[in-house]
Amino acid sequence: MANSGLKEEKLDYIVDGLLLFFPLFYRRLLRVAQSNKRINPINMQFQVLAIVINSGELQISEIGRILGVSKSNMTPLIDKLIEKGYAARLSDGKDRRVIRITVTEKGRRFVLGRKRLAKNQIKKSLSDLSLQEIETVSEAMETFKKVIVKVGTVQ
Numbered sequence: 001m002a003n004s005g006l007k008e009e010k011l012d013y014i015v016d017g018l019l020l021f022f023p024l025f026y027r028r029l030l031r032v033a034q035s036n037k038r039i040n041p042i043n044m045q046f047q048v049l050a051i052v053i054n055s056g057e058l059q060i061s062e063i064g065r066i067l068g069v070s071k072s073n074m075t076p077l078i079d080k081l082i083e084k085g086y087a088a089r090l091s092d093g094k095d096r097r098v099i100r101i102t103v104t105e106k107g108r109r110f111v112l113g114r115k116r117l118a119k120n121q122i123k124k125s126l127s128d129l130s131l132q133e134i135e136t137v138s139e140a141m142e143t144f145k146k147v148i149v150k151v152g153t154v155q
Contacts, residue, residue, distance in 0.1 A: 048067070049110065
């Protein structure tokens with residue numbers, strides 16, 4: 001019984017930390033809130049393109065499932081990406097009713113450029129850390145990635 005209370009207390013601590021941590025992470029490390037919104041890698045257009053680049057051609061519903069966004073909310077976003085020339089619709093070779101989304105070369109350049117800008121900003125933000133602090137953050141990141149993968153598979 002005592003263990004379940006301690007576990008619940010620890011889970012509350014983790015959840016509170018995550019809810020506070022992620023918004024602070026983007027504000028402090030990327031510093032895009034006031035400066036340059038173009039490099040923000042958390043905007044939905046960037047996320048959609050990055051997912052399709054990493055996963056290959058996907059249906060709109062598959063992209064929405066990954067992002068936790070309904071298909072009805074995904075469609076206008078996909079339309080905007082197509083309008084900008086970042087993405088394209090492709091008919092499935094086996095079933096013409098199935099439409100897949102792919103990233104164009106212009107979309108790939110957009111993602112790579114924004115990713116490079118964000119990466120440089122984060123490196124700049126972390127550059128004052130000591131080697132020991134950087135190693136600690138790196139180890140924590142590795143642990144966090146393992147937890148995220150485990151949480152993603154347990155449902």
